[in-house]
Amino acid sequence: MGDPALRGAEWDFVGARRRLEAKPKSAGEKLTSLDDAAARVVDGDRVAVGGCLFSRTPLALVREVLRARRRALTLVRNLTCTEGELMMGAGAVERVMTAWMSIGLPWGVSKVMRHYVESGAVALEEWSHLALGLRFRAAAMGVPFVPALTMLGSDLVAVGGMKTVADPYSGETLAAVPALFPDVALLHVHRADRFGNCQIDGYPHMDADIARAAATVLVTTEELMTDDETRRHPDRTVIPGFLVDALVHVPFGAFPHECYGLYEADFDHFGDYTSSIDARGPEAAVADYLARYVYAPSAWDDYLDLFGGERLAKQQNQARELTQ
Amino acid sequence: MGDPALRGAEWDFVGARRRLEAKPKSAGEKLTSLDDAAARVVDGDRVAVGGCLFSRTPLALVREVLRARRRALTLVRNLTCTEGELMMGAGAVERVMTAWMSIGLPWGVSKVMRHYVESGAVALEEWSHLALGLRFRAAAMGVPFVPALTMLGSDLVAVGGMKTVADPYSGETLAAVPALFPDVALLHVHRADRFGNCQIDGYPHMDADIARAAATVLVTTEELMTDDETRRHPDRTVIPGFLVDALVHVPFGAFPHECYGLYEADFDHFGDYTSSIDARGPEAAVADYLARYVYAPSAWDDYLDLFGGERLAKQQNQARELTQ
Amino acid sequence: MTQPFTSAELLAIMGSRVLRDDTTVFAGVGVPLLAAALAQQRHAPNLTMVIEGGIIGPRIKPGRLPISTNEMRAAHRAQMLPGITDTFLFAQRGFLDYGFMGGAQIDQYGNVNTSVLGTDYWKPKVRLPGTGGANDIASLCKEVIILTAHEKRRFVPRVDFVTSPAWLDGGDARRRAGLPFGGVSRVVTTLGVFGFDPQTRRMRLDALHPGVSREQVREHTGFPLLEAPSVAVTEPPSADELAMLRTLDPERRFLG
């Protein structure tokens, strides 16, 4: 399935390292605008999206990538949610690498995913949750693979072309989970300083590994912290500034997905969205959603206005209640 | 060097997993006394010691192991400091696996280490800092090795018998850093609740990996926190209670080594100690130190009294000044 | 069945009884989480729940049950939030005693399909959501328990696609595939409890729920079932179990 040379680039640890070696690793200013950040994504990129499912999804960045009408992207995300549906509907992705795709139990199997995958418009390459996590981790470690005990024996092995490796000590056969070096990482965090040092509250998902694995790292942050705040809590920093290429200050940057402790996901919004899909079919419903939520509002604040302050405040209260 | 069967146990991921499978993994009470905790260390054990050099060393636990007159231990620690010298002087260790051993630049090369290693009384097996860290990490991951790009080409490869592995994707040769599953881990942390959930401030060193790698985990904590405190800051927990076997509340449990943010290492004490070694030779000086600081004071509070409250307070102030 | 409980309640209660104290369990959202929470309240106070979103030791809030494994409701009052990869690595290391699973198709060797219906993966008749963490749970936990409605279309001779490996082709196939640990030990369905023959690893009827006949089971199973030498009858959900379970999901979001 697919071009083997292209696939080789996924785990080419030498090439991935040379890319980093050629790049400045600055402790300096990283703050910029959403469109300037998203301009670093080009057609054909392997794009890793941080967070997981509807948690801490970098939706402001995803939206900007869609507004820039990018094409032929490969989306990599462990649990893929509405952002993946929008990317499919917008014609931005040709391949999705994931362990699971839908919104969540109450909304059933994703009809958008079924439509684009069953028709062959998008290839869905499935890896186990741990295996995909280890693909990022191997890349973060700068090695072409890590051994593991998962996925073996299953039909998933053939899907992604995973190989095995013999342990040189015991002789046992283990899964050799290949590294996955993304071209770009899109991440959303709780706090960052202007130099790109990032801190995350609650569950960390895989963002730290993804940041180390990618050639280019774009980050949005709920809160901009001072250099002094970073240095007062250095043990909270999970991504160092020197590997961040662009940082944008975007409160509610994951909405209507959740951000731990700050706002809960807007389940009613998901319900309205899936009702529209049920009523009008995946293509028309997603096209309409894209028109209203992605292409029409040019600024992120305009986008948030579509939800309204009252709804945002309600989701904030619910998050506080659940995490305090 | 050494018994190959014994060495095989270091990286036997199947045996190490069976040990865990056979063990209760309780969410219940872990609080006990120092001597009860240390009684779980038996002669011949591979003992991994948390912290690094003179930082967050579990000295109360090390002292208790020495008071129990354990023998034939293998000490594993990345940077080995006075605790290693005391274990050598007490005749407790026959092998030390480390990347570096001495106290620090101002005190020169460890005369105690030289005495016991050059005479052949103790085998010092040297691994690179990262390789030893990856040995713990491979074990924490439950795999027999992890590939790496370090130690290759050096004479360290032959010392520890490290092998190589061919990447099944690119064909490149990488170091196959073998797992190291300790029998026991001794750790000192900032805060733990009575169920053994542990939180660490400042640099984490390798404690989290060591805890996952070891068959038995013994922890001392500066502060005992409530269940509610754990649950209010779950993103600070680095060791889950279900893998902790024994927990002891020991304020200043790393002294005269440092504990980040709480007290600085007592450099004057190190100076007095090395002066005594210069004057009287390693064997006599360490024997005297053991008599005074390890064997004579039965309780940890008696031990702390040898330093005095004024000195402890001074070290606390210095730590505060450096970390705020 | 005429008992005063739903299928979901039956599964949650039967599932909870499997869990011993002083253990850890990988619990997915819905019935598995309710089974684990019930066990914790009833007979396993020192059980630790682990959720694949990267959550250890949560206290599930009645009325605010999580919809996904990666959200604040799942993390409510947790003791640790180690991240997804590290959470699965706890299982790979051997720290996870139990894992719960379900699936669109289950075969006579306990293998589960949650990926595609149809024979060509790249051109599926029906594309399902995928493994999520199920493959990892099936590969890495010490013991795996399948909780599922018992339907003929679900219990197939051979799954279209092995998403989560149990005993593969039976015998020592699992070991030979490079999976030295774990495996599915029990299948708890709405009709009974099933194990696997220790030699062939074929599915075996171990116990029937009260009022269920062998014939009913065979009728709803798409492959020939082995039978234990003496097929037991399960103890029905007690009033006590039902009451406790119902307080956990007062809105009956998952209890049906």
Place this chain on the structure above:
Amino acid sequence: MTQPFTSAELLAIMGSRVLRDDTTVFAGVGVPLLAAALAQQRHAPNLTMVIEGGIIGPRIKPGRLPISTNEMRAAHRAQMLPGITDTFLFAQRGFLDYGFMGGAQIDQYGNVNTSVLGTDYWKPKVRLPGTGGANDIASLCKEVIILTAHEKRRFVPRVDFVTSPAWLDGGDARRRAGLPFGGVSRVVTTLGVFGFDPQTRRMRLDALHPGVSREQVREHTGFPLLEAPSVAVTEPPSADELAMLRTLDPERRFLG
């Protein structure tokens, strides 16, 4: 030498000049840390210091210079504390541009020994402290700079033990050993600055410090040195560099 600066000052200043802006450097305690801090203050404001104890972006406190890479003084006002293993993994991934090293023995291919003197590792004449992170820095950084006093007993034809590999036996030996990246690019000593022939990888005199002769260098080197086509003379430490450096170590703990 009669210049009004110490050997340590000379090494720190020469070391600092190597570091470009917008880069990262693995800095050990003592002279390397001072070199990095000086570069940061003078010409590389966007340089990030990384310390192997697991410390990124510290602000070293004058008068409270760290004694070890794993202590609060080294972590003072740091931006991140990722742990030791993860810090080295940043280097393995390719995030570390520079690494500084020293050593008890250095050979003509730049290999360094900090483990044992004598030919039998298990029965050493002198047991040294060991590699610490030096082997990893030598293996993983994009470019390694050795800072050392220039003494004949130190500059040996072949190190007793290769703790930290540079070019091994020369030629493409490093690549063949499985080290595709990095290598020692420069050796900065109290007498001059040295590089390596791109083909043979033998050490080559590139520049002399002011007032030092080729003969002096040969006299203090235990192996035959190559010479660059035109051997330069280094710019001596400026008053400005010396003043800045001295404010970093007012107690002269490391500046001698």
